[in-house]
Amino acid sequence: MFDFLLDPSFLASVPRFVTPLLLAGLGGAICERAGVFNIGLEGMMLTGAFAAVVGAYFAGSPYIGALAAALAGAAMGLVFAEFNLRRGGDSIVVSIAINLLAAGITAFLLRVIFKVTGTFNSPDIAGFAPIQLPLVKDVPVIGPILSGQSLLFYLSVLAVPVLHFFFARHRLGLRIRAAGENPAGLTAGGVNPNQVRLMALILCGALCGLAGAQLSIANVKLFVENMSAGRGWIAVVAVLLTRGRPWPLLFITVLFGMVDSLSFRVQGLGMPQQFTDMMPYLATLAVLTLLSWWYRKRQA
Amino acid sequence: MHAELHDIRVRFGPLLAVNGVSIDISAGKVLAVVGENGAGKSTLMNVLFGLITPEAGRIVVDGSDRHWSSPQHAIRAGLGMVHQHFMLQEQMTVLENIVLCGEPVHFLGIVDFKAARRKLAEGFRQHGIVIDLDAKVGSLSVGQKQVVEILKMLYRDASLLILDEPTAVLTPLEKDRLFGILRSFAASGKAVVIITHKLDEVMEIADHVAVMRGGRLVSSLPLKETSKERIAREIVGGELPPPLKPAARQPGEVVLGVTDLRIAGHGMDIGPVSFEVRAGEIVGIAGVSGNGQSELIQALTGLRRTSSGAISIAGKRVESLDVHERRQVGLSYIPEDRQRVGLALGATVAENANAGRNDPRSFARGWFLDRAAMARYARGLIERYRIKVHGPGALASTMSGGNKQKLVVGRELSRGTPLVIAENPTWGVDIGAIELIHAELMRMRDSGHAVLLISTELEEVLRLSDRILVMYSGSLSNPIPAAEADRNRLGTLMTSRSAEARSAA
């Protein structure tokens, strides 16, 4: 009965679900390590999804779409920084506002730019084409996973070691970790922790923006209001559980992504859609509960 | 580097913290700045390092006037400061901590750790330093952390080093190692300033001694031209601390009894400890902070679970009771951290004053609050403990530190419980508040209450206690009667496991 786990079409769908979680999660990880409690990933992602469609539609290129998504996400990061770091707003409050702002702005601009409500769908949205990797694509099991995915998938997987290296060996990465652990140490060394956090928020926004681009111009070629549909929150949970470490984050987002694509899969087997839609959230809750319980037991 | 401070004056509100002080700091010399807590020595050094902008006075470095608006400027000019509280990243390695904020980079901002290692190896050889650069700082001893702080200065080629109370938390061996490094620094032409109140160390390392008292410079002399006795006299200004202790009386019943108590702490297990506090006595627990005192207090008050052992208050076993139940049995608690534990700063004085009272009927009618009764009660505390505040309706955050602490002390002591636990009750408050709080604790004792005083201020413990225990690395020494206690004996116990410490049996 678990035959479908090796079914190429199931395997091929896993990365489509992993990519947005992973990109947003890595963005969240940067904030987490910098000591910024950012639960606005959902909003940054949604903004990116919309900007990607705008860019891909008007420029006719998915690359411009992805660039627009990254820039729009980074802009949300700047808004976050302005109100949290500079004006001193509570990070939870600012996050909630960012999420609502993204929902509002995308719905508003959907009507202003495309003159539609709810969904924008057009053949002129240039999406990412799957990239076929020679040789790899013929390997059983891993072939369908690794080959035939969007550019953003390869970017997101590459981003894991890059981010790991960044935290370990890069000047900004080092300072981001310090800003998260003991910002007074940075101040004493003559570096303003808030400037470090600003950079973290911009990077985080850009990554979340790309996560949104995967949703709107790689997985599908359309924009629907609120299309991030809670994935940003799942990414938040992934960040909390891994405490912002890139490799464990890859592991846990792959896990969540598999449940996601599994739910898609069993829908075809006759289970009501509402229950399959629920699965990723139940899985997230279950993992969150188990790991929280485990952390608590280990600390006691 | 040669630095001079001229006529520095710093004011905090109505208080002149530093009043017209001038000193010289010369290359190749170790200058010790000594004085009691609150004498202004840390404030003066914070001015030199750019953390405080003085109201008046000049800073002259190598002959030219300097004005720094932040430590950044001072750092760039070649100054380095090791703060009393370390500014380290526990999760990072020693090497990462050292290069942080002054990272050598090659392309794209990637840190060149090899270059850093090369540079450090040279310094290690010159000053005889041994440390594992790849160890996590969180796993180091306090003394090694101190070395990391110093290496940060060395790495940045600081030519003037300021160390604020560098030996407060060190073992004698670590202290010797530190002094070795500092001497080597001085020999290589750096200027070193250490802020301290330990005279033995001054005699051991300083070339020049500046004594401060009440914000003024009392003397500034080469070590050769002064003496330990003279410095001691200058520090206290000839006055002796006012005697508080009346003749010892016979203590009464055991109020707090602790038997073989064990507590699981972070990285260090506490206990087994056993001791008792009787009615009509103050028992002091001395010790350098971080030796398990806070775990012990939390276990006694019910904020932390115990592993094994018994606690009794007024004859009743309480180790399985919660905080509220223990307070009902007869416990009051003056916590160290008034900002977070002692008070709810966002609530009013009246709301703070009425929290944790035994009898809800005194401030409530059924489910509803009796705001008038709450205000009346708060007003009573304000008058009784001379708290300076606008009134019961003012937010607790609007009070000064001393008045906040008086409110905490007043609230807890007014409950009149058989047992009072006071944790660093005068930490960071003004002299007036210290006197009042000490007098109140003595009054509690004289009226037959049992007081457990846990303090990192040795003076405070010596001044108030009838019996003294010393906590070191999770265990307690045998009790020492106040008459037999002196600074040296306690000091030894505070820094090492000695024959006097109870064996873990």
Place this chain on the structure above:
Amino acid sequence: MSAPSRNWLSGDLLPWIVTLAWILAIFLALMILVKAPFGTAIQGFFDGAFGGRRFAYLMATLSRATLIVGMALSVMLSFRAGLFNIGGEGQLVAGGLVSALVALAMPGPPLLVLAVSILAGMVAGMAWALLAGVLYLYVGVPLLVGSLLLNFPIRYVASYLVAHPFRDVPSGMLQSNLMPDQTWLPYFPGTRLDIGILFIVATSIITIVYSYRTVHGYHARLNGLAPDFARAVGLPVARLTLQTLAMSGAIAGLVGAIAVFGIHHRYVDGMLVQPLYAWTGIIAVLLVGMIPWLVPFSGFFFAALQTGAAGMERAAQVPKEIALVMQAVIILFVASRVSVALMSPSRDKGSDGDV
């Protein structure tokens, strides 16, 4: 503090004027972006929020305000107690769903059915909130994400139930059958405003009195302001937490029931989620820095903003989504001024006075 200066420009007022100017400037920029006829739009706004024939639009605003204020009161109780329960949406859905199902399944006199259904809705909301609370206290799941994630399962459960077992099939929509019409909350004569608002007025009074005047409210507030303090003086922190969450959830459940029996008269898929009642409630509380007596006004303000935007759309073709954008902008600007002072007063450790 500095010497008192009563010059209004240097006092407390100026930052607020600047804040207001920023918000208005952003609003103007958006209006220019959509090339709105300004006068018509503003007129449409006020008409949509407070006008209409026989004040029909004002009634719509009040009806919406009923739900938003209700959710805001629910959130306020949690937030003041330091509990970041942002799962009001799930509690709202649970309440609406269960109350509708009970009314459909239960025989008996309509008034009794209504009363039992509303109570069942409140219990359901309470249970959903307590679930988050139990996970938080006894498992260690952070309340913020735990309560939020619980929004999703209940949303899909509700969606399934009205799509399959309890669906009003002939209607062709994802919705339950109509409630028996004797159980509907009556309208005020001559209006389309149901008496659900009275429940919320009563809830407002109770929560405000609770917050300022009761021992429980006082203790919950102390726990919210300083959890370490609350523990040290022996307040029953776990019990306060669960009881407060239970009250929050019950109010959210009540709001769900009001939406069912007063407005839609059935459970329609998405009827409590899409309008973002729960989130609007949260920002209504944040706007006024959790000051209890201001919460109903703040909730009404956001309701008027939303219905006014709809009026602006009718009159001047300004997309009504502008309301969402402006809500977020307002909360960004205002909450960053208020929240620092009210949510985490103990954060400022440097203000301890002495040397």
